Amino acid sequence: MSEYRYKLPDVGEGVVEAEIVEWHIKVGDKVTEDQHILDVMTDKATVEIPCAVNGTVTQLVGEPGDVIAVGTEILFIAVDGAAPAEDTPSEEKAEPKAEAAAQVDAQPEAKPEPKKDAPKAVPAPAPAATKAITASPRKEGERVLASPAIRKRALDNDIDLASVPGTGPAGRITHRDLDDFIASGGRLMAAIAHGGGVNPRAPRTGVEEQKVIGLRRKIAENMAHAKRSIPHIAYVDEIDMTALEDLRAHMNAKRQGDQEKLTIIPFLVMALVKSLPDTPQANAHFDGEASVLTKYEAIHCGIAAATPNGLMVPVIKHAESLDVWQIAAELKRLGAAAKDGKCTKDELTGSTVTITSLGAIGGIATTPVINAPETAIIGVNKMQTLPRYDAEGRIVPRKIMNLSSSFDHRIVDGYDAALLIQDIKAYLENPATLFM
Structure with a gap:
């Protein structure tokens, strides 16, 4: 040995x-x-x-x-x-x-x-084979170390993690520790120790300190850098999505078996492809220290995505070369890879402009943070049916969505930012022009 x-x-x-x-x-x-x-x-x-x-x-x-x-x-x-x-x-x-x-x-x-x-x-913990599993809680105020996945499992199984011995580094609770605790009857013992249940109206006194490490720390650093170093200008406008929604429903009804279902995002990507050549400083990277602006002809569109591992931005490369169905397929592929933790480094880097969408959750407007060193980010908000006047002055129901945006004000003037969003608005409100 x-x-x-x-x-x-x-x-x-x-x-x-x-x-x-x-x-x-x-x-x-x-x-x-x-x-x-x-x-x-x-x-x-x-x-x-x-x-x-x-x-x-x-x-x-x-x-x-x-x-x-x-x-x-x-x-x-x-x-x-x-x-x-x-x-x-x-x-x-x-x-x-x-x-x-x-x-x-x-x-x-x-x-x-x-x-x-x-x-x-x-320090080496006692071997698992000899470690007694008990329902004795930790000392008052002692921090419980466990990953979010383990905390969710414990919540789903009505287990107080303070009762689970941890054998990982610094007493961290692992999945094996939780399995051993449940297998040994620990859940029942914990319930008995707590009097068979917890009064839902009892005061909550727990406090948890969690060290910010790994991807979450990197996200925090990047967001702080962007807000600290980039003077943001925000611009929000209302988009009438009625015609686009009618077209989207028609195209989805006629799609072939191998074509992905269309969401709003592929149409927004196409509108960006059409509009950005007139505002090239919004499809660019800016190095503030060197005072160098790099404009790109290619449109590599990042799509901000919430995943179990944190915020990621998978990138649709050369969006200008793809049709709406190909964009939808790439969105589906990249989104699934990001959630499963299988994106490559190349798929997560190199974007020249970013789209972020919170519309499915709700909210009428956002002020998205620029994905440095880019100079622009576009945000999709919720869509709702609202009363609007038509050309004859009649009140009619229309599908309305606000489009939020942020720009690096060192590079993109407010006038140019407004023109870009107005161009995108025109394409989305007259969706046939996206295919011309």
Whole structure:
């Protein structure tokens, strides 16, 4: 028996350090070569780290939120026989997956967080086989560490996580801990310990502190940078969507079996494709430090999407070359990949203008934050049937939607921003012109 010291491997593209997001193993676990053991986040993406050898975990170094340099020993594994060379598992670099923050590559680099003197070794918890499962709550005020997915499972099963022993780093509760707790009758014991139920009118006293790490931290940095460095100008106008909705319903009724159902977004993308050449500074990147504006002929349209992993912006590349059905198909593909965590880095970077949509939730107007270093973002709000006057002065029902937008006021003047939205409005209110 010998000890293998696993070092944080090179994750590619010149990255020299990474933030620990989540360990998928604990001390005492049996691990196998190529097993997914750790998620780390770089400035580019979240990366899955595989194991290099077969063996038993004896020590983990570092906990979620720690920033670790490439080459640092992060894992100790007991292996049979002589330990292999302490090197990266293979010549291949880990492939970034779909938790890349929106336009991380294109944004000016955020100031690095102060590095810790050294990663902290996580104390080894008692092996799962000998750890007694009890319903005893944690001490008053003691923080419970668990992922959102585990918290949802506990809520669905009426389990107080304060009663669940955690065997992960720093006492973090894992899915296995929750499974063991339920299997041991812990849910019943917790109910008995709480008097068979909780008074719904009882005062709520719980307080939870959650360290912001990984993708959520990157999103926070990007949003703060955009608001701090970009003077936003907002512009909102009302769009009469009645004709477009009639056309959309007709096209959906006539679509072929392999064609995706059309939403509003493909038509808005087409309107952007038609309108942006007259306002090229809104299809651009601006480097404020170098005072360089880069205008693009190609329209790479980012679509802001809420996913279980946070806000992402998958990108429809060369939207100017696609028809409405192809745009719809690409929207469906990218949206599914983002939600499943399977988008590639290329699919999440390179947008030149962004669309964000909260219309399905509601709200009559928004003030979207620009996806730096872009200079414009368009926001879709809810559609509602409202009374409006027709050409003869009669009150008629019309399908009305507000279109919100934000522009970088250093580059896009208010007059030009208004002209762009008016162009888009004209195309959407006269949808036949989108196909001319």
